[in-house]
Amino acid sequence: xxxxxxxxxxxxxxxxxxxxxxxxxxxxxxxxxxxxxxxxxxxxxxxxxxxxxxxxxxxxxxxxxxxxxxxxxxxxxxxxxxxxxxxxxxxxxxxxxxxxxxxxxxxxxxxxxxxxxxxxxxxxxxxxxxxxxxxxxxxxxxxxxxxxxxxxxxxxxxxxxxxxxxxxxxxxxxxxxxxxxxxxxxxxxxxxxxxxxxxxxxxxxxxxxxxxxxxxxxxxxxxxxxxxxxxxxxxxxxxxxxxxxxxxxxxxxxxxxxxxxxxxxxxxxxxxxxxxxxxxxxxxxxxxxxxxxxxxxxxxxxxxxxxxxxxxxxxxxxxx
DNA sequence: GGCCAGGCTAGCA
DNA sequence: TGCTAGCATGGC
Numbered sequence: 405x406x407x408x409x410x411x412x413x414x415x416x417x418x419x420x421x422x423x424x425x426x427x428x429x430x431x432x433x434x435x436x437x438x439x440x441x442x443x444x445x446x447x448x449x450x451x452x453x454x455x456x457x458x459x460x461x462x463x464x465x466x467x468x469x470x471x472x473x474x475x476x477x478x479x480x481x482x483x484x485x486x487x488x489x490x491x492x493x494x495x496x497x498x499x500x501x502x503x504x505x506x507x508x509x510x511x512x513x514x515x516x517x518x519x520x521x522x523x524x525x526x527x528x529x530x531x532x533x534x535x536x537x538x539x540x541x542x543x544x545x546x547x548x549x550x551x552x553x554x555x556x557x558x559x560x561x562x563x564x565x566x567x568x569x570x571x572x573x574x575x576x577x578x579x580x581x582x583x584x585x586x587x588x589x590x591x592x593x594x595x596x597x598x599x600x601x602x603x604x605x606x607x608x609x610x611x612x613x614x615x616x617x618x619x620x621x622x623x624x625x626x627x628x629x630x631x632x633x634x635x636x637x638x639x640x641x642x643x644x645x646x647x648x649x650x651x652x653x654x655x656x657x658x659x660x661x662x663x664x665x666x667x668x669x670x671x672x673x674x675x676x677x678x679x680x681x682x683x684x685x686x687x688x689x690x691x692x693x694x695x696x697x698x699x700x701x702x703x704x705x706x707x708x709x710x711x712x713x714x715x716x717x718x719x720x721x722x723x724x
Numbered sequence: 725g726g727c728c729a730g731g732c733t734a735g736c737a
Numbered sequence: 738t739g740c741t742a743g744c745a746t747g748g749c
Binding site: 440548549551552553554555556557558559607608611645646647648649650651654667669670671672673674675676711714 | 728729730731732733
Binding site: 558603607 | 744747
C-alpha cells in the first residue's frame, strides 16, 4: 500500500505500511540496541521510531520507520523524502520485511521452546523478540569480521569509523548525519594502511579488504548463497582467509535470516548457555552443539534468546 | 594490571 | 584430525 500525502505541511514523497506477523515486540527490538549498538541507526525510544539509510539498488535512501499497533497487531509505517520508482518501492519493502523479520511466526517456536525447561522463562520474558537483520550480505559479513574476538562496543566503534572513511553520508533536515555502509567497491579500493589508524588490526584490515575484492572480482558470489544449503555456504566461504565457521554462521543468521544456525564458538553464547542452563562450567563448542541438538530446527532463535538473557543482565533488567 | 571480549590462522604433532 | 601460541585493542 503506497500513496502520496501531506503531513504537517511537509510532502512525504513515499509512504507505506508494512504488515508484521505477531507477536512482535518493538520494545524488545529497540532495547536490544542498548547492548548491541548499531551506528547506522537513529532511534527514538519514546516515539518508537527508527531512521537509517538503506541502499535500494545502488541508491542510498534515508528511510523513517515508525513502529505502531500492538504486540498482537503490529505494523510499521515507513516514509522517505524522495520519490521512488515502482521497482524501488518494491525492493525497499522487500528489504524492510527481511530486515525486521516481518514474516517470522514465533508461535510454533515458542511451543518448541517450552519443551526445554530452561527456555520457558525466556519465551515469556522476551515474547515478541526477533532479530533485526543486516540489510545486505556484504555489510553483514564485514560487520561480523570486525566483531571477531572484540567486545560489541568496540566493534560498533570500528564499524562507524569504516563507514566514515568509505561510506556515503546523508544529512537530514535537522542536520543529523546518516552513514550508509560502504559498498564493496569502496572497500576494495582501500589498503590495510588506511584502516590501521582506525585501530583495525593489520590482519583484520586485510581480511575485510580481501573479502571486498573477492566480491568485486567475482571469486565470491553473494547472490548465489541464497540457493545454497547451510553446509555448502560454510564450505564455500571459509575458503576465504579470515572467514571461519563462526563468521559464516553469523552471516547466515544475521544476514540471511536462516532459522537453524548455532554459532557454537561464540563466547556470548557460551556464557549465556551456562547462565540459562545453570551449568557448573562454561560449555565448550562441542558441548554447545550437543545441547543444541534438541533445538533443531530453530537453533538461531534459541541462540538469540540465550544471548538476550546475557544482554538483559548487562542492562541490569530486573527479572520478576 | 590482569582478564575478558558474539575468533582465526599458521604451525605442529 | 586436533591442539595452541599469537594476534591487537578497549573496558572493567
